[in-house]
Amino acid sequence: MLHIVNKSPSDRNSVDTCLGHVKPGSAVLFIEDAVYAATKGTVAEAKVKAVMPGVAVYVLEPDLNARGMQGRVLDGVKLVDYGGFVDLVTEHSTCQSWL
Template sequence: MQMLHIVNKSPLDRNALDSALRMAKPGSTILLIEDGIYAVTKGNKAEGAIREAMKTVTVSALWPDLEARGMQDTVIDGVKQVDYSGFVDLVAESSSVMSWL
């Protein structure tokens, strides 16, 4: 099992995403929630880093947070969208969880 990295801050506000990307080992999962979902939208400043990360880690975004912000149709191809049940599954399947604040 691998680590789950949870990022809830916008890449425009904090460097939490950069830290998570730097520390994520191959096979890990990065889950974007709350304002973190802006990192997985097409055309944002983090798009290149997200696309590069997807070569070695799984990148997921919480669907209800995408929908609440009207961003569900702008998600980068290859990003997995999960609901709350999927969020719980990711936590249960991971050997450890790190929340990046």
């Protein structure tokens, strides 16, 4: 399943809760303010790294660039554009958008 989060990890607990529920084989995509969770030095870093062996973590590049956070992305996080976002949605049978 694909988990999509759009809230900053230092503002809301959505990233934290999502990462607590995600299962190996699933994917997580950070968009909008959640792109901060894909970068180095945040409150979410340890938890993102902890799930990464079994979970594919993606970040939406346009949202990342819009916030000037390019170049700070955690190793192993994959960048996707809007086309890649659509591909992720179609590749997974279910999708949850964490509010």
